[in-house]
Amino acid sequence: MSAVPSSSLSLPALVTRLRAAGCVFAEDEAELLLSAAADPADLAAMVERRAAGHPLEHVLGWAEFAGRRYAVDAGVFVPRRRTEFLVTQAVPLAPPRAVVVDLCCGSGALGAAVVSALGGAELHAADIDPAAVRCARRNVAEAGGLTYEGDLFEPLPVALQGRVDVLIANVPYVPTAKVGLLPAEARVHEALVALDGGVDGLDVLRRVAAEAPRWLAPGGHLLFEVSERQADEAVATVAECGLLARVVSSEEWYATVVVARMPVLRN
Structure with a gap:
């Protein structure tokens, strides 16, 4: 050109x-x-x-999300506007002085937005992609949180086990065979690890769900986004791991979110 x-x-x-x-x-x-x-x-x-063809957010260096601007570096997953629906679902579930964990955090905008809406909370964010972690550190630090590099729960402090009130995991959920059908802005300019969810799109979710009960506080919640067609299988997956799950959807946001709760054991 x-x-x-x-x-x-x-x-x-x-x-x-x-x-x-x-x-x-x-x-x-x-x-x-x-x-x-x-x-x-x-x-x-x-x-x-x-x-x-570069995403506008990469060109500008920021994305508008949940009423705020968050840094988004080149190559980093751009927070989608539909994911603001997940924020609206997570915030009312958080108790006072909540512990919030943002897995597969990308730019860190999701966790930062939840904590900002809460007016403050203990925030921890993690991602396996070094470029995402470098970007997230800026956004998460502004929200008073800490960012870690590593695979899912692996880099988080062990002291968080059993203490997490709100676990948000914007896991990749595009089936491998459909990644090539994504708009070029995503498949060319965003990290594949942030998009490819395996054969049926739920591989990473299964790993998160399997470990979530060890990290959630009694009554704590796991929230994640899926496509409408994946919702039933996603609910079954978290139920097998001992969580109580429900699906919430929004036509306005074109979003489907699974909300799963850690049971409170009573004597």
């Missing part, structure tokens, strides 16, 4: 360039790029990256 001349970086010219590249919301994107660029050369580079 040809470079954008610095003399052609007016708003109308940017809109035309972005629309030609297939950007549906070209007007809004052009205004965001104009406001974010440090100078004309920076703007030209940002426009070319966006026109080449």
